[in-house]
Amino acid sequence: MTDKLWGGRFTAKAAKWVDTFGASISFDQQMAKEDLTASIAHVKMLGAQAIIPKADAATIEAGLKTLMTQLENGELHFTVENEDIHLNMESLLTDLIGPVAGKLHTARSRNDQVATDFHLWLKNRLPEIMAAISNLQTVLVEKAEENAGTIMPGYTHMQHAQPITYGHYLLAYFEMLQRDYERFEFNQKHTDMLPLGAAALAGTTFPIDREAVAESLDFDAVYHNSLDAVSDRDFALEFLSNAAILMQHLSRLAEELILWCTYEFNYIEMADTFATGSSIMPQKKNADFAELVRGKTGRVYGALMGLLTTMKSLPLAYNKDMQEDKEPVFDAYTTILGSLHIFTGMLESITVHKERMHDATVSDFSNATELADYLATKGVPFRQAHGIVGQLVLHGIQTHQSLQDMPLSELQAAAPQIEADVYTELTSEAAVNRRTSLGGTAVANVEKEVARAKGIIASH
Numbered sequence: 461m462t463d464k465l466w467g468g469r470f471t472a473k474a475a476k477w478v479d480t481f482g483a484s485i486s487f488d489q490q491m492a493k494e495d496l497t498a499s500i501a502h503v504k505m506l507g508a509q510a511i512i513p514k515a516d517a518a519t520i521e522a523g524l525k526t527l528m529t530q531l532e533n534g535e536l537h538f539t540v541e542n543e544d545i546h547l548n549m550e551s552l553l554t555d556l557i558g559p560v561a562g563k564l565h566t567a568r569s570r571n572d573q574v575a576t577d578f579h580l581w582l583k584n585r586l587p588e589i590m591a592a593i594s595n596l597q598t599v600l601v602e603k604a605e606e607n608a609g610t611i612m613p614g615y616t617h618m619q620h621a622q623p624i625t626y627g628h629y630l631l632a633y634f635e636m637l638q639r640d641y642e643r644f645e646f647n648q649k650h651t652d653m654l655p656l657g658a659a660a661l662a663g664t665t666f667p668i669d670r671e672a673v674a675e676s677l678d679f680d681a682v683y684h685n686s687l688d689a690v691s692d693r694d695f696a697l698e699f700l701s702n703a704a705i706l707m708q709h710l711s712r713l714a715e716e717l718i719l720w721c722t723y724e725f726n727y728i729e730m731a732d733t734f735a736t737g738s739s740i741m742p743q744k745k746n747a748d749f750a751e752l753v754r755g756k757t758g759r760v761y762g763a764l765m766g767l768l769t770t771m772k773s774l775p776l777a778y779n780k781d782m783q784e785d786k787e788p789v790f791d792a793y794t795t796i797l798g799s800l801h802i803f804t805g806m807l808e809s810i811t812v813h814k815e816r817m818h819d820a821t822v823s824d825f826s827n828a829t830e831l832a833d834y835l836a837t838k839g840v841p842f843r844q845a846h847g848i849v850g851q852l853v854l855h856g857i858q859t860h861q862s863l864q865d866m867p868l869s870e871l872q873a874a875a876p877q878i879e880a881d882v883y884t885e886l887t888s889e890a891a892v893n894r895r896t897s898l899g900g901t902a903v904a905n906v907e908k909e910v911a912r913a914k915g916i917i918a919s920h
Protein backbone atom coordinates (compact mmCIF):
# COMPACT_ATOMS: atom_id res chain seq x y z
CA MET A 461 0.00 0.00 0.00
CA THR A 462 1.36 3.43 -0.93
CA ASP A 463 0.72 6.63 1.02
CA LYS A 464 -1.69 8.00 -1.62
CA LEU A 465 -5.26 8.50 -0.41
CA TRP A 466 -6.24 5.92 -3.04
CA GLY A 467 -3.13 3.77 -2.54
CA GLY A 468 -4.66 0.60 -1.03
CA ARG A 469 -4.23 -1.58 -4.11
CA PHE A 470 -0.88 -0.09 -5.06
CA THR A 471 2.51 -1.38 -4.00
CA ALA A 472 4.79 0.90 -6.00
CA LYS A 473 5.06 4.66 -5.87
CA ALA A 474 5.24 6.87 -8.97
CA ALA A 475 8.25 9.12 -9.48
CA LYS A 476 7.77 12.77 -8.56
CA TRP A 477 7.91 13.83 -12.21
CA VAL A 478 5.11 11.38 -13.04
CA ASP A 479 3.02 12.74 -10.17
CA THR A 480 3.70 16.25 -11.42
CA PHE A 481 2.50 15.40 -14.91
CA GLY A 482 -0.75 13.91 -13.60
CA ALA A 483 -1.42 16.60 -11.02
CA SER A 484 -3.88 19.46 -11.46
CA ILE A 485 -3.16 21.26 -8.19
CA SER A 486 -1.13 23.98 -9.93
CA PHE A 487 -4.36 25.30 -11.48
CA ASP A 488 -7.32 23.71 -9.70
CA GLN A 489 -6.30 25.40 -6.45
CA GLN A 490 -8.27 28.30 -7.97
CA MET A 491 -11.31 26.26 -6.90
CA ALA A 492 -10.11 25.85 -3.29
CA LYS A 493 -12.90 27.97 -1.86
CA GLU A 494 -15.55 26.19 -3.91
CA ASP A 495 -14.13 22.80 -2.87
CA LEU A 496 -14.46 23.68 0.83
CA THR A 497 -17.92 25.20 0.34
CA ALA A 498 -19.18 22.09 -1.44
CA SER A 499 -17.64 19.82 1.21
CA ILE A 500 -19.33 21.76 3.99
CA ALA A 501 -22.73 21.36 2.28
CA HIS A 502 -22.04 17.66 1.70
CA VAL A 503 -21.03 16.87 5.28
CA LYS A 504 -23.99 18.78 6.71
CA MET A 505 -26.25 16.59 4.61
CA LEU A 506 -24.38 13.41 5.69
CA GLY A 507 -25.02 14.42 9.33
CA ALA A 508 -28.64 15.42 8.78
CA GLN A 509 -29.38 12.15 6.99
CA ALA A 510 -27.58 10.19 9.78
CA ILE A 511 -25.30 8.69 7.14
CA ILE A 512 -22.45 9.54 9.52
CA PRO A 513 -22.86 10.41 13.24
CA LYS A 514 -23.91 14.03 13.78
CA ALA A 515 -20.93 14.64 16.07
CA ASP A 516 -18.51 13.49 13.37
CA ALA A 517 -20.26 15.71 10.82
CA ALA A 518 -19.89 18.65 13.20
CA THR A 519 -16.17 17.94 13.74
CA ILE A 520 -15.62 17.72 9.98
CA GLU A 521 -17.62 20.89 9.32
CA ALA A 522 -15.60 22.80 11.94
CA GLY A 523 -12.37 21.47 10.41
CA LEU A 524 -13.44 22.58 6.92
CA LYS A 525 -14.28 26.02 8.26
CA THR A 526 -10.84 26.27 9.86
CA LEU A 527 -9.34 25.35 6.48
CA MET A 528 -11.45 28.10 4.90
CA THR A 529 -9.99 30.67 7.31
CA GLN A 530 -6.49 29.36 6.69
CA LEU A 531 -7.11 29.55 2.94
CA GLU A 532 -8.23 33.17 3.23
CA ASN A 533 -5.09 33.94 5.25
CA GLY A 534 -2.91 32.28 2.63
CA GLU A 535 -1.78 29.64 5.12
CA LEU A 536 -2.56 26.48 3.13
CA HIS A 537 0.18 24.66 1.27
CA PHE A 538 -0.64 22.20 -1.46
CA THR A 539 1.55 19.42 -2.89
CA VAL A 540 1.67 17.60 -6.22
CA GLU A 541 1.83 14.28 -4.34
CA ASN A 542 -1.75 15.05 -3.35
CA GLU A 543 -2.56 15.53 -7.03
CA ASP A 544 -5.50 17.91 -7.02
CA ILE A 545 -7.42 20.34 -4.85
CA HIS A 546 -9.79 17.63 -3.64
CA LEU A 547 -7.15 15.24 -2.31
CA ASN A 548 -5.07 18.12 -0.97
CA MET A 549 -8.03 19.39 1.05
CA GLU A 550 -8.80 15.91 2.38
CA SER A 551 -5.22 15.45 3.40
CA LEU A 552 -5.09 18.86 5.12
CA LEU A 553 -8.34 18.04 6.90
CA THR A 554 -6.88 14.74 8.09
CA ASP A 555 -3.82 16.57 9.44
CA LEU A 556 -6.17 18.91 11.27
CA ILE A 557 -8.82 16.60 12.75
CA GLY A 558 -7.44 13.08 12.35
CA PRO A 559 -8.93 9.95 10.76
CA VAL A 560 -12.56 11.09 11.22
CA ALA A 561 -11.83 13.28 8.18
CA GLY A 562 -12.08 10.09 6.14
CA LYS A 563 -15.86 10.08 6.66
CA LEU A 564 -16.24 13.20 4.49
CA HIS A 565 -15.86 11.20 1.30
CA THR A 566 -18.83 8.94 2.12
CA ALA A 567 -21.34 8.85 -0.77
CA ARG A 568 -19.08 11.04 -2.89
CA SER A 569 -16.48 10.62 -5.59
CA ARG A 570 -13.96 13.07 -6.93
CA ASN A 571 -15.90 12.81 -10.18
CA ASP A 572 -19.02 14.49 -8.84
CA GLN A 573 -16.87 16.62 -6.53
CA VAL A 574 -14.80 18.18 -9.32
CA ALA A 575 -17.90 18.78 -11.42
CA THR A 576 -19.57 20.48 -8.47
CA ASP A 577 -16.57 22.68 -7.73
CA PHE A 578 -16.32 23.67 -11.37
CA HIS A 579 -20.03 24.50 -11.57
CA LEU A 580 -19.77 26.58 -8.40
CA TRP A 581 -16.67 28.36 -9.64
CA LEU A 582 -18.34 29.44 -12.88
CA LYS A 583 -21.68 30.17 -11.23
CA ASN A 584 -19.91 32.64 -8.92
CA ARG A 585 -18.19 34.38 -11.81
CA LEU A 586 -20.88 34.72 -14.46
CA PRO A 587 -22.48 37.72 -12.68
CA GLU A 588 -19.08 39.42 -12.65
CA ILE A 589 -18.74 38.98 -16.41
CA MET A 590 -22.28 40.21 -16.96
CA ALA A 591 -21.63 43.29 -14.82
CA ALA A 592 -18.47 44.05 -16.82
CA ILE A 593 -20.45 43.79 -20.08
CA SER A 594 -23.07 46.09 -18.61
CA ASN A 595 -20.40 48.67 -17.68
CA LEU A 596 -19.01 48.65 -21.19
CA GLN A 597 -22.53 49.05 -22.57
CA THR A 598 -23.03 52.04 -20.28
CA VAL A 599 -19.99 53.79 -21.76
CA LEU A 600 -21.09 52.95 -25.30
CA VAL A 601 -24.50 54.49 -24.64
CA GLU A 602 -22.99 57.56 -22.94
CA LYS A 603 -20.74 58.16 -25.94
CA ALA A 604 -23.57 57.40 -28.37
CA GLU A 605 -25.64 60.07 -26.69
CA GLU A 606 -22.81 62.59 -26.95
CA ASN A 607 -22.35 61.67 -30.61
CA ALA A 608 -25.93 61.14 -31.74
CA GLY A 609 -25.31 63.87 -34.34
CA THR A 610 -21.63 63.22 -35.09
CA ILE A 611 -21.62 62.46 -38.79
CA MET A 612 -19.08 60.05 -40.23
CA PRO A 613 -18.77 57.81 -43.26
CA GLY A 614 -20.47 54.45 -43.07
CA TYR A 615 -18.63 51.70 -44.96
CA THR A 616 -19.34 48.53 -46.84
CA HIS A 617 -16.39 46.61 -48.32
CA MET A 618 -14.28 49.27 -46.53
CA GLN A 619 -15.50 51.76 -49.17
CA HIS A 620 -17.49 54.86 -48.27
CA ALA A 621 -21.13 53.86 -48.55
CA GLN A 622 -23.55 56.27 -46.86
CA PRO A 623 -23.12 58.76 -44.03
CA ILE A 624 -24.02 57.52 -40.55
CA THR A 625 -23.43 58.92 -37.09
CA TYR A 626 -20.75 57.81 -34.66
CA GLY A 627 -23.54 57.42 -32.11
CA HIS A 628 -25.32 54.98 -34.41
CA TYR A 629 -22.07 53.08 -34.90
CA LEU A 630 -21.51 52.77 -31.14
CA LEU A 631 -25.05 51.54 -30.58
CA ALA A 632 -24.38 48.69 -33.00
CA TYR A 633 -21.84 47.47 -30.42
CA PHE A 634 -24.33 48.04 -27.64
CA GLU A 635 -26.63 45.59 -29.41
CA MET A 636 -23.88 42.98 -29.87
CA LEU A 637 -22.93 43.25 -26.23
CA GLN A 638 -26.57 42.91 -25.21
CA ARG A 639 -26.68 39.57 -27.02
CA ASP A 640 -23.44 38.64 -25.24
CA TYR A 641 -25.03 39.61 -21.95
CA GLU A 642 -28.05 37.43 -22.70
CA ARG A 643 -25.85 34.51 -23.71
CA PHE A 644 -23.97 34.62 -20.40
CA GLU A 645 -27.30 35.03 -18.62
CA PHE A 646 -28.54 31.87 -20.29
CA ASN A 647 -25.24 30.18 -19.46
CA GLN A 648 -26.37 30.46 -15.82
CA LYS A 649 -29.19 28.00 -16.42
CA HIS A 650 -26.85 25.12 -17.28
CA THR A 651 -24.24 26.18 -14.74
CA ASP A 652 -26.69 26.47 -11.90
CA MET A 653 -27.08 22.69 -11.62
CA LEU A 654 -25.75 20.37 -8.95
CA PRO A 655 -23.84 17.23 -10.01
CA LEU A 656 -23.00 16.15 -6.43
CA GLY A 657 -24.69 12.92 -5.48
CA ALA A 658 -23.89 11.23 -8.79
CA ALA A 659 -20.89 9.78 -6.93
CA ALA A 660 -18.46 8.03 -9.28
CA LEU A 661 -20.98 7.53 -12.09
CA ALA A 662 -23.97 5.47 -10.97
CA GLY A 663 -25.37 7.21 -7.91
CA THR A 664 -24.94 5.89 -4.38
CA THR A 665 -26.39 3.34 -1.99
CA PHE A 666 -26.49 5.89 0.86
CA PRO A 667 -29.75 7.76 1.57
CA ILE A 668 -28.42 11.13 0.44
CA ASP A 669 -30.55 14.25 0.01
CA ARG A 670 -29.41 15.98 -3.15
CA GLU A 671 -32.10 18.65 -3.00
CA ALA A 672 -30.90 19.72 0.42
CA VAL A 673 -27.32 20.03 -0.86
CA ALA A 674 -28.56 21.99 -3.88
CA GLU A 675 -30.41 24.34 -1.59
CA SER A 676 -27.50 24.94 0.74
CA LEU A 677 -25.20 25.60 -2.24
CA ASP A 678 -27.89 27.80 -3.82
CA PHE A 679 -28.14 25.68 -6.97
CA ASP A 680 -31.36 26.04 -8.96
CA ALA A 681 -31.56 22.41 -10.03
CA VAL A 682 -29.93 19.00 -9.71
CA TYR A 683 -28.75 16.73 -12.52
CA HIS A 684 -31.23 13.93 -13.10
CA ASN A 685 -28.84 11.42 -14.59
CA SER A 686 -25.73 10.43 -12.69
CA LEU A 687 -23.75 9.62 -15.86
CA ASP A 688 -24.60 13.01 -17.35
CA ALA A 689 -23.82 14.77 -14.07
CA VAL A 690 -20.19 13.66 -14.02
CA SER A 691 -19.60 13.81 -17.79
CA ASP A 692 -21.27 17.05 -18.78
CA ARG A 693 -19.03 19.97 -19.60
CA ASP A 694 -21.58 21.77 -21.81
CA PHE A 695 -21.78 24.60 -19.31
CA ALA A 696 -18.03 25.19 -19.74
CA LEU A 697 -18.26 24.92 -23.52
CA GLU A 698 -21.16 27.35 -23.55
CA PHE A 699 -19.07 29.73 -21.47
CA LEU A 700 -16.13 29.46 -23.86
CA SER A 701 -18.37 29.81 -26.87
CA ASN A 702 -19.97 32.93 -25.37
CA ALA A 703 -16.50 34.22 -24.53
CA ALA A 704 -15.33 33.60 -28.09
CA ILE A 705 -18.29 35.46 -29.58
CA LEU A 706 -17.74 38.33 -27.15
CA MET A 707 -14.08 38.53 -28.15
CA GLN A 708 -15.09 38.48 -31.81
CA HIS A 709 -17.14 41.62 -31.12
CA LEU A 710 -14.36 43.33 -29.20
CA SER A 711 -11.81 42.45 -31.87
CA ARG A 712 -13.97 43.95 -34.62
CA LEU A 713 -14.35 47.15 -32.65
CA ALA A 714 -10.62 47.07 -31.86
CA GLU A 715 -9.78 46.78 -35.53
CA GLU A 716 -11.71 49.90 -36.49
CA LEU A 717 -10.46 51.93 -33.54
CA ILE A 718 -6.88 51.05 -34.50
CA LEU A 719 -7.57 52.05 -38.09
CA TRP A 720 -9.26 55.28 -37.08
CA CYS A 721 -6.21 56.30 -35.03
CA THR A 722 -4.00 56.20 -38.13
CA TYR A 723 -2.67 59.32 -39.85
CA GLU A 724 -4.75 58.42 -42.89
CA PHE A 725 -8.07 58.28 -41.01
CA ASN A 726 -7.42 60.47 -37.98
CA TYR A 727 -11.05 60.10 -36.85
CA ILE A 728 -10.16 59.53 -33.20
CA GLU A 729 -7.29 59.75 -30.77
CA MET A 730 -6.60 57.44 -27.86
CA ALA A 731 -5.95 59.01 -24.47
CA ASP A 732 -2.28 58.86 -23.44
CA THR A 733 -3.34 56.50 -20.65
CA PHE A 734 -4.58 53.94 -23.18
CA ALA A 735 -1.74 54.16 -25.69
CA THR A 736 1.96 53.36 -25.75
CA GLY A 737 5.04 54.80 -27.43
CA SER A 738 7.96 53.30 -29.31
CA SER A 739 11.40 52.56 -27.90
CA ILE A 740 13.00 53.92 -31.07
CA MET A 741 10.54 56.23 -32.87
CA PRO A 742 9.82 59.25 -30.67
CA GLN A 743 6.73 60.34 -32.58
CA LYS A 744 4.79 57.10 -32.09
CA LYS A 745 1.52 56.71 -30.25
CA ASN A 746 0.22 53.21 -30.69
CA ALA A 747 -3.27 51.87 -29.93
CA ASP A 748 -1.63 48.94 -28.15
CA PHE A 749 -4.51 48.01 -25.90
CA ALA A 750 -6.98 47.68 -28.75
CA GLU A 751 -4.37 45.57 -30.56
CA LEU A 752 -3.82 43.40 -27.51
CA VAL A 753 -7.53 42.69 -27.12
CA ARG A 754 -7.68 41.88 -30.84
CA GLY A 755 -4.76 39.50 -30.26
CA LYS A 756 -6.21 37.89 -27.16
CA THR A 757 -9.23 36.89 -29.22
CA GLY A 758 -7.00 34.13 -30.58
CA ARG A 759 -6.35 32.57 -27.20
CA VAL A 760 -10.05 32.58 -26.31
CA TYR A 761 -10.92 30.91 -29.62
CA GLY A 762 -8.11 28.47 -28.81
CA ALA A 763 -9.64 27.75 -25.41
CA LEU A 764 -12.95 26.89 -27.06
CA MET A 765 -11.36 24.74 -29.75
CA GLY A 766 -9.18 23.02 -27.14
CA LEU A 767 -12.04 22.00 -24.89
CA LEU A 768 -14.32 21.02 -27.77
CA THR A 769 -11.56 18.75 -28.98
CA THR A 770 -10.86 17.35 -25.51
CA MET A 771 -14.52 16.46 -25.09
CA LYS A 772 -14.92 15.02 -28.57
CA SER A 773 -15.58 11.27 -28.57
CA LEU A 774 -15.10 10.86 -24.81
CA PRO A 775 -16.94 7.78 -23.65
CA LEU A 776 -19.15 8.04 -20.57
CA ALA A 777 -18.56 8.66 -17.76
CA TYR A 778 -15.52 10.44 -16.22
CA ASN A 779 -12.18 10.26 -18.02
CA LYS A 780 -8.98 11.91 -16.91
CA ASP A 781 -8.98 13.87 -20.18
CA MET A 782 -11.55 16.07 -18.51
CA GLN A 783 -8.93 17.44 -16.14
CA GLU A 784 -8.00 19.57 -19.19
CA ASP A 785 -11.32 21.44 -18.88
CA LYS A 786 -10.33 23.98 -16.26
CA GLU A 787 -7.34 25.91 -17.59
CA PRO A 788 -9.07 27.15 -20.76
CA VAL A 789 -12.05 28.31 -18.74
CA PHE A 790 -9.91 30.04 -16.09
CA ASP A 791 -7.82 31.67 -18.80
CA ALA A 792 -10.81 32.79 -20.86
CA TYR A 793 -12.44 34.24 -17.76
CA THR A 794 -9.37 36.35 -16.92
CA THR A 795 -8.97 37.38 -20.55
CA ILE A 796 -12.53 38.50 -21.17
CA LEU A 797 -12.82 40.29 -17.85
CA GLY A 798 -9.56 42.17 -18.50
CA SER A 799 -10.57 42.96 -22.08
CA LEU A 800 -13.96 44.30 -21.00
CA HIS A 801 -12.36 46.53 -18.36
CA ILE A 802 -9.77 47.86 -20.81
CA PHE A 803 -12.39 48.62 -23.45
CA THR A 804 -14.56 50.43 -20.92
CA GLY A 805 -11.73 52.78 -19.90
CA MET A 806 -10.40 53.13 -23.41
CA LEU A 807 -13.71 54.05 -25.05
CA GLU A 808 -14.53 56.50 -22.31
CA SER A 809 -11.31 58.42 -22.94
CA ILE A 810 -11.23 58.52 -26.75
CA THR A 811 -11.13 61.99 -28.35
CA VAL A 812 -13.45 62.15 -31.35
CA HIS A 813 -12.34 64.35 -34.26
CA LYS A 814 -15.86 65.30 -35.27
CA GLU A 815 -14.92 67.74 -38.00
CA ARG A 816 -12.55 65.30 -39.64
CA MET A 817 -15.21 62.57 -39.57
CA HIS A 818 -17.74 64.91 -41.12
CA ASP A 819 -15.30 66.17 -43.77
CA ALA A 820 -14.72 62.61 -44.88
CA THR A 821 -18.38 62.41 -45.95
CA VAL A 822 -18.36 65.49 -48.18
CA SER A 823 -16.46 64.63 -51.36
CA ASP A 824 -16.77 60.87 -51.27
CA PHE A 825 -19.99 60.53 -53.34
CA SER A 826 -21.64 58.89 -50.33
CA ASN A 827 -24.69 61.02 -51.16
CA ALA A 828 -25.20 59.17 -54.47
CA THR A 829 -27.99 57.07 -52.97
CA GLU A 830 -29.69 60.33 -51.90
CA LEU A 831 -29.80 61.52 -55.49
CA ALA A 832 -31.08 58.14 -56.70
CA ASP A 833 -33.77 58.15 -53.97
CA TYR A 834 -34.64 61.75 -54.97
CA LEU A 835 -35.21 60.67 -58.56
CA ALA A 836 -37.19 57.65 -57.44
CA THR A 837 -39.55 59.89 -55.45
CA LYS A 838 -39.98 61.95 -58.64
CA GLY A 839 -41.26 58.84 -60.37
CA VAL A 840 -38.09 57.58 -62.07
CA PRO A 841 -37.83 53.79 -61.57
CA PHE A 842 -35.08 53.21 -58.99
CA ARG A 843 -33.02 51.01 -61.29
CA GLN A 844 -33.02 53.75 -63.94
CA ALA A 845 -32.26 56.41 -61.31
CA HIS A 846 -29.30 54.28 -60.16
CA GLY A 847 -27.93 54.30 -63.72
CA ILE A 848 -28.37 58.07 -64.12
CA VAL A 849 -26.62 58.82 -60.85
CA GLY A 850 -23.84 56.36 -61.69
CA GLN A 851 -23.17 58.39 -64.82
CA LEU A 852 -23.22 61.63 -62.83
CA VAL A 853 -20.70 60.13 -60.37
CA LEU A 854 -18.46 59.23 -63.31
CA HIS A 855 -18.86 62.75 -64.65
CA GLY A 856 -17.98 64.13 -61.20
CA ILE A 857 -14.85 62.00 -60.95
CA GLN A 858 -13.75 63.14 -64.41
CA THR A 859 -14.47 66.84 -63.76
CA HIS A 860 -13.35 66.86 -60.10
CA GLN A 861 -16.63 67.92 -58.61
CA SER A 862 -18.97 66.39 -56.07
CA LEU A 863 -22.67 65.87 -56.86
CA GLN A 864 -23.67 68.79 -54.63
CA ASP A 865 -21.19 71.10 -56.42
CA MET A 866 -22.52 70.45 -59.92
CA PRO A 867 -24.54 73.25 -61.47
CA LEU A 868 -28.25 72.49 -61.82
CA SER A 869 -27.92 72.55 -65.63
CA GLU A 870 -25.43 69.66 -65.53
CA LEU A 871 -27.68 67.67 -63.21
CA GLN A 872 -30.72 68.39 -65.38
CA ALA A 873 -28.85 67.32 -68.50
CA ALA A 874 -28.70 63.87 -66.92
CA ALA A 875 -32.25 63.94 -65.54
CA PRO A 876 -34.74 66.75 -66.25
CA GLN A 877 -36.70 65.77 -63.12
CA ILE A 878 -33.98 67.29 -60.94
CA GLU A 879 -34.91 70.68 -59.49
CA ALA A 880 -33.19 73.26 -57.26
CA ASP A 881 -34.54 71.59 -54.10
CA VAL A 882 -32.13 68.72 -54.72
CA TYR A 883 -29.21 70.51 -53.06
CA THR A 884 -30.70 70.43 -49.55
CA GLU A 885 -31.02 66.67 -49.90
CA LEU A 886 -27.42 66.16 -50.90
CA THR A 887 -25.89 67.20 -47.58
CA SER A 888 -24.61 64.53 -45.19
CA GLU A 889 -26.98 65.88 -42.53
CA ALA A 890 -29.96 65.31 -44.83
CA ALA A 891 -28.69 61.85 -45.77
CA VAL A 892 -28.50 60.90 -42.10
CA ASN A 893 -31.69 62.55 -40.93
CA ARG A 894 -33.87 61.19 -43.70
CA ARG A 895 -33.06 57.66 -42.55
CA THR A 896 -35.84 57.49 -40.02
CA SER A 897 -36.85 53.90 -40.73
CA LEU A 898 -36.81 51.79 -37.56
CA GLY A 899 -33.17 51.07 -36.77
CA GLY A 900 -31.94 53.75 -39.19
CA THR A 901 -29.20 56.27 -38.48
CA ALA A 902 -31.28 59.51 -38.21
CA VAL A 903 -30.23 61.60 -35.20
CA ALA A 904 -33.74 61.41 -33.73
CA ASN A 905 -33.64 57.62 -34.05
CA VAL A 906 -30.28 57.40 -32.34
CA GLU A 907 -31.59 59.54 -29.49
CA LYS A 908 -34.61 57.27 -29.17
CA GLU A 909 -32.40 54.18 -29.19
CA VAL A 910 -30.14 55.72 -26.54
CA ALA A 911 -33.17 55.99 -24.27
CA ARG A 912 -34.16 52.39 -25.03
CA ALA A 913 -30.60 51.19 -24.37
CA LYS A 914 -30.55 52.96 -21.02
CA GLY A 915 -33.74 51.11 -20.10
CA ILE A 916 -32.17 47.78 -21.05
CA ILE A 917 -29.09 48.47 -18.94
CA ALA A 918 -31.29 49.49 -16.00
CA SER A 919 -33.06 46.12 -16.28
CA HIS A 920 -29.79 44.15 -15.95
Ligand code: ARG
Binds near residue numbers: 488543571780783784
Ligand atom coordinates in the same frame (compact mmCIF):
# COMPACT_ATOMS: atom_id res chain seq x y z
N1 ARG B 1 -8.25 16.37 -10.82
C1 ARG B 1 -9.33 15.69 -11.43
C2 ARG B 1 -9.92 16.56 -12.52
O1 ARG B 1 -9.63 17.71 -12.56
C3 ARG B 1 -10.39 15.39 -10.42
C4 ARG B 1 -11.21 14.19 -10.72
C5 ARG B 1 -10.39 12.98 -10.66
N2 ARG B 1 -11.15 11.80 -10.70
C6 ARG B 1 -10.55 10.64 -10.97
N3 ARG B 1 -11.28 9.60 -10.94
N4 ARG B 1 -9.28 10.59 -11.25
O2 ARG B 1 -10.68 16.13 -13.35
